[in-house]
Amino acid sequence: MPALMIQGTGSNVGKSLLVAGLCRAARRRGLKVMPFKPQNMSNNAAVTADGGEIGRAQALQALACGVALLSDMNPVLLKPETGVGAQVVVQGQRRTSTSAADYALLKPRLMEAVLQSFHRLQAQCDLVLVEGAGSPAEVNLRANDIANMGFARAADVPVILAGDIDRGGVIAQIVGTQAILDPEDAALIAGFLVNKFRGDPRLFDDGYNLIEARTGWWGFGVIPWFHGAARLPAEDALDLVDNGKGGPIKVACLGLSRIANFDDLDPLKQEPGLAVQMVMPGQAIPGDAVVVILPGSKSTRGDLAFLRAQGWDVDLMAHRRRGGHILGICGGYQMLGQSVADPDGIEGPPGETAGLGYLDIRTVMTKDKRLTRSSARHCATGLTVTGYEIHIGRSEGPDCARPFAMLEGRPEGATSADGRVTGSYLHGLFTDDAFRGAWLAGLGVQASGLSYAQGVEQVLDDLADHLEAHVDVAAMLALAR
Template sequence: MSRALMIQGTGSNVGKSMLVAGLCRAARRRGLSVAPFKPQNMSNNAAVTADGGEIGRAQALQAVAAGLPRHTDMNPVLLKPETDTGAQVIVQGRRLTTVRARDYARLKPQLLEKVLESFQRLKAAHDLVLVEGAGSPAEVNLRAGDIANMGFARAADVPVVLAGDIDRGGVIAQIVGTQAVIDPEDAALIGGFIVNRFRGDPTLFADGYRLIEAHTGWRGFGVCPWFDGAWRLPAEDALDLRGGRGEGLHIVCLRLSRIANFDDLDPLAAEPGVRLTMLGPGQALPGDTDVAIIPGTKSTGGDLAYLRAQGWDVDLAAHARRGGHVLGICGGYQMLGSEVADPHGVEGAPGADPGLGLLDVSTTMSADKRLTEVRATHAATGLPFDGYEIHMGMTDGPDRARPFGYVDGEPEGAVSADGRIAGSYLHGMFTDDAFRASWLAGFGVTSEAGYGAGVEATLDALADHLEAHLDVDGMLALAR
């Protein structure tokens, strides 16, 4: 009989995604067919699925941990912020609409049916479904119509383990306070708690742990120390982006305000011969930059204005004049051209904005979104690699005569006449070890990291970590 268990958190970014990934791997090693599930996610870092849709990157990583191909049922509602007050709503992998935050509350009750439909399909196909909440059940002002936490748990009758983050401080208040403010019927679904991200000797928190048990009546499933290998796994939140730990080739990525699919950079950050810098607002492009990367974005026009506001357009032009290299990926590729036109107002008010002018191409935005996994060939080296496309708009112009690569025999992307400026719609290219090694070799860097194997090894280490510090068997026994 299929069972399910939900990990909720006392707040955002308390480690829920990592806990679910580790538990997926632990359950898989027990011989269970396990699938991850997140009813509602908010992230611009999406992954293309085998069934031609998109889900949050955390669920893509959890699918790897579970040994499954990515599927849209794993994250039936994905919110992709386009502005500070509005987001694109993706339902079962496809764009439904774009709404303002104040209007989304009225839409949520209509989405619960789709959420439960996806959940039931996963539950019917697997022994165990491990569910990740979003934000916190303590956000009781959002409880009406909730589909992300207790609203889903109650509708699907899924037991909950609540995770608190001691690294933030106040974990006793986080957990006890959650019980104090939520509805008693919601609290009855919580079967226990985890104290996550402890630094130091966990026995020093013994009194606090017992105090939580006494005040809540909930069972404690353990104190989990900080997992040092977390940086080796793809981050979903742009706030978690950090530079690499290597030295050598200096790659600088612009941290755009709506940066999307930034896991493109993870394989580069893992390379010992690469120094990756994530350039924040107000920071100038370093003079020793070898390669500047303009990443994907959820709003090309908005982030083009943001880029100019930081003075990065001037920095990139000077970098190019000095003979530096620039790579634009997806929205970054669109920015490299002479113009980004949006005649139908897909991203905002209809109009056109001048691009950076580093490539002789121009882009016209359209409402049609291309979502597909691809097998591409790099034009310069002839090397094949796997990637994916997830974008709106079409780009064309004279520099397309020098493509970055080929997909199904058709040219893709563009390269400048001197070969130093390149743009491509292809995400995920650096995940391919052979392609990444060849690309880095062009800069005199020897690749030393097997990225996919490293992710697998880190997921195994994460499962070992949870097994050593938490009552994993007890949590899985709670599932129903």
């Protein structure tokens, strides 16, 4: 079946959203569409229907397509564990952890898996929309590339190049990309898009015409800034900002160095009674926070050290003395215990690190990774909580006798004796509207009554409408082969 690839002149130019919008637009034309990203780097992952994990952006794109999440949609997922190393997930399952230098040696062996996944998706749909990674202009990485032109050449997929005018220099971005590419790579690019324009797009007519004249590529449109993007799950931790505006009740979340699955917070951000504030490195935990959330982490022991280096352990002690609540999710749950041991060095050097000591549990990292969608019964309210688990490690201790929830007939998570510190391995718990409302009621906040899932669906429809209004979508889709 036909395919079309969106590549970018750099990271964060809007490739993920462009593909999501095109997915929804193509679906509304009656096509069965599948998203695909050969290689992704993100600690924000989603659990698939076939028991694997993929980048959160591909999960959003699958939602735009109205199809189940499959591991083949993102066959190579890199999950950074340190500044120079990452976990390598292939077709949904952890294969190894490697340094950047060693990954360059591993990469040539991954193209087979990438093409295998791509062709399996092609056999199931009418159209595959592919997202590149980073930029094809990184020609120093072109050898054995599986993410951009290396994949496009191997699969014979036409490319549209997107530039970001908001960061400036979009003419140089697009013209310069063509100038530096291998001619055979450049020949696969059929046209370009100018994304994230603020103001009247007609003011860029001269620049747009110059790009067409210099490159010989067809221009498919100038896309104004899409303000609804802030209401969709972000994949890149670089997109996290201090957004402490909102209602009278403040929820603070720690911006850990290896923060993972931070979209757990997204449903809370839509609540007008809350002010959700990301506490970034160098900042203190606000003294007026009612709840502090310790989010997931790709390196629990590493982020414990990072947390202490910021002085957040001292802030948490003060928060606890003031009667504040603490919620730990996944890696954040592990940090709340007495200790975190990693005898086999799965997440870093072998060893054991003292936890924060707010829950009487101990965690041991294990080689087995739990990847599953889960439905549990919240012990405090009796409500059903739906979410997913994506973690290594086993946590046990006396406070597990006061579980957060009952999952498959067994206790899940732990709660302190006074009920003000809670930990759970369940991600995505706040997407459940009824549970979110009950949790907010416990803080004295009236829930908005809005459906988070319906809100995301509406934004995806708005995104497709936005592209249809400013881009020749029909001509773009006609390029697919």
